[in-house]
Amino acid sequence: MTHLDLAVPVELLAKALVDIPSVSGNEDRIADAVEAALTPLVHLEVTRLGNAIVARTHLGRPERVVIAGHLDTVPIKGNVPSEWSADGDLVGRGAVDMKAGVAVQLSLAAALTAPTRDITWVFYDQEEVEADRNGLGRIARERPDLVAGDFAVLCEPTQGVIEGGCNGTMRAEVRVHGKAAHSARAWKGLNAVHRAAPLLAVLAEHEPETFTVDGLDYREGVNAVRISGGIAGNVIPDECIVTLNYRFAPRWTLAEAQSRLEALVASSGIDGYDLVYTDLSGAARPGLDAPLAASFAESVARTGVAAPRAKQGWTDVARFGELGIPAVNYGPGDPELAHADDERCPVIEIHQCRAGLEAWLTS
Template identity: 55%
Template sequence: MADPLDLAADPVELTAALVDIPSVSRDEARIADAVERALREQTPLEVVRHGDAVLARTNLGRPNRVVLAGHLDTVPVNDNLPARLVDGVLHGCGTVDMKGGDAVMLHLAATTPAPRHDLTFVFYDCEEIEAVHNGLGRVERELPEWLRGDLAIVCEPSNAVIEAGCQGTVRVEVRATGARAHTARGWMGVNAIHALGEVLRRLEAYEPRHVEIDGCHYREGLQAVGVSGGVAGNVVPDEAVLTVNHRFAPDRSPEQAERHLRELFRGYDVTVTDLSPGALPGLAHPVTRELVAASGGTPVAKLGWTDVARFAALGMPAVNLGPGDPSLAHTKQENVPVNQVRQCLEVLRRFLG
């Protein structure tokens, strides 16, 4: 059994301790056990275990509640354990995505006895795999009162700056049909792969929107991400499918984004295979303004989808704030500068008073 986590320790040391507990998606029991034990033994918080999610909260009667959320799982280890500290940079699987953020949350839970706002801490499982398994969704369905608040902070990596809201995402299959024939008599068939040429031309000519919301600039994207088709080396194919991913600004609803793609690919069969809403920045909310003031910086748009969208769907503003460069997530070179871990901690300390 690993040594117990010391939540009051330097958050960089706590990050390393978390990294050294492997927790690939669906195998989070060991780290959840360690987090649960530490929270029960080292904090006065109300603590609940739900599967491999661990929930903790204050009940101080404050007028506002802030929810801090972080997932415990990682992608598969890629010869990047145990953690290594080199020249002020902590290397290892999960340092960025997102055990640095988890360490900040755990340290705050143990060292903030009288926060300005009531706090809920949500450590959840299975974020790195299909959304249907996401532990945050399970908590929302079965313990919804634990996700209620006035602001949600998801401590995903954001280079220690506030990333407000997030883009929505929709994935569609654009299907072309034709008629089979022997390639020696190709004129007798209709080549479905050739028919996708028009779809590709529309994609090539597409100009994505640039949208400003609450001072945050969202740039939309539309990309072909997969293609399939073909029957045999001597057969004109009668079906071909192009998979397209659209990242849309949060001023559009999922329904509007779907209608946009159906209009763009008019004349083709379009099937939606994945659709998730974005999240508006919510920077005008008083509690969010407090966080922005405490950060001393300028929020930027989140160009991607994160679980802030789940909180936004519950009717509260939500932001990303965590240590590490998100472009290093899921890579063998994953690492986090220790100054960013401490920077996030200090921002949240100022915010919580």
């Protein structure tokens, strides 16, 4: 079993984590290492559910915060084991998304034996794959008591800036129907690919909106991300499938966002189609109006980083939102480098995030 020393400098702990391969669905080794490192800590109650580990203090504090991070990564592409760049960045798969953040969690979980708030540390599996496999979702379904709290921080990469809430996301297949025929007698059929053209025109001309929610600006987007149709080079297609992805602001409920997407499709004027949703993930409001969020923002501001901003992508803060727990994103690393072949995280950001969380949890 791989041994994790939680007392080493946090950047070395991050390197050790990157060096443990943990592609989604294969987190056994890293989960074993995290469980083994946390179990001897007498101030924590450690529970394991599959390849997810929850470690909790029970100090009788009036507030409980949940601090979570996922253990898995996207597939490795020659970037494990990790290395240090010439300018001192940690380079390797998961350095940004999100083992530097997990290292901050583990380092603080070991060091903070008497925080001013009770803490639930969550380390979960399968975040980078289908939503129904997500380890945090599994905990919420099977043991919601383990993730109950007054406020949550998800240590996703944000360059050490608090990012409130998140956009929602949905994917839908618009199936446009036609009639098959031999292409030599095309007039006998009805070309479904051609019939989808008005929808593509509406999407191309659509100008995404930006909505301000609780003081943060969320930019929306609706895009065709895939199109398919036809079975042979001499057959008029009788079906064309246009896959849409709608990223929507937390101004809207899931049902409202669906109505907005359906109205946009209908505005194209096409008929003879079906719309089938293949993925639905709600948005999360910023959560910055919660008292604990305000105190957290004050502590982070002392590290000299920028003011809170909106999270433009979807993250698991939405799962906390569904549980009625205000949540924000906060962690080291540039999210635009997540999943890149040269994924890298500056050591200074790892230290800043650790300092920001420690200051808040001990104030």
